[in-house]
Amino acid sequence: MAKKDAKWTEKVLDGLNKAHPDAKPELDFTNPFELLIATILSAQCTDKQVNKCTPALFRDHPTPESMAAMSEEELGKYIRSCGFFNSKAKHILSACRDIVERFSGEVPNTREGLESLAGVGRKTANVVLSNAFDIPAIAVDTHVFRVSNRIGLANASTVEKTEVQLMERIPQDKWSIAHHWLIFHGRRVCSAQRPKCDECTINELCGYYKEKN
Ligand code: SF4
Structure with a gap:
């Protein structure tokens, strides 16, 4: 050794x-919200595949409010090719609702806040903290x-x-x-x-x- x-x-x-x-980072994003959603989608999926889905999703639903207003079925149409899209859609909608209701529409910039969102574990929180907020992780x-x-x-x-x-x-x-x-x-x-x-x-x-x- x-x-x-x-x-x-x-x-x-x-x-x-x-x-x-x-x-x-190989996921395409322009703000913390986009990185959070892209990172949730990247579970069991390649970054390249996620990058194919997200432009249309972020164009049509650029905010947590807009995304939270979709049904699971509507969101599923955007993210179908990312795999496990039913559970990912559930997590994303729940996380968006939380961001709107508990964080005034802003993605939290703390580990505690991020990990309190549906579908966000320690790894996803670390990705968002380091790449979106420049917090070492x-x-x-x-x-x-x-x-x-x-x-x-x-x-x-x-x-x-x-x-x-x-x-x-x-x-x-x-x-x-x-x-x-x-x-x-x-x-x-x-x-x-x-x-x-x-x-x-x-x-x-x-x-x-x-x-x-
Ligand atoms: S390829 Fe991986 S295992 Fe092989 S020498 Fe490099 S770091 Fe080590």
Whole structure:
């Protein structure tokens, strides 16, 4: 296992930055409300697919008030191709009603407020906090979980523990961008089934690679 001091962490983050200088959120949005809805839709669905659905949805229903006024059936027509659209429609309508009734029509910018909305768990709250409100957070999705535990940035069996360990190891000002680096690395290089370790720019630092070799 690689030695994991601050210098090692810095080298890993530097390597990920160099490998993915274009890392950024892949969901299209122009405000916190759009990001919240897009993130709810992205569960079990690709960002690309969500980005195909949302332009028409946000054009026709740009506010929580407008979206909350739809029936489940109406909303379902916009989001059908995102999968699990019935439950996603229920969550979105419930979240929109909450935003209107409890938050004066504004998406809350606190973890507590976000997690009180239907369909919003810790990961979604972290995505919205960091990308819409610039509040440091690390959303641990399947890529972040796999890649960070392979490299050795974390050594945890759950996403919750992984998030805590990443927050302890990574400087706070890099939490949000490190989240994107890890996602891009997982999509492009460190895939679940066939990680391209020989092409990986940080293989000399990676615990998984050292164990395999
Ligand atoms: S060396 Fe392999 S396992 Fe480690 S980060 Fe790179 S691709 Fe993933």
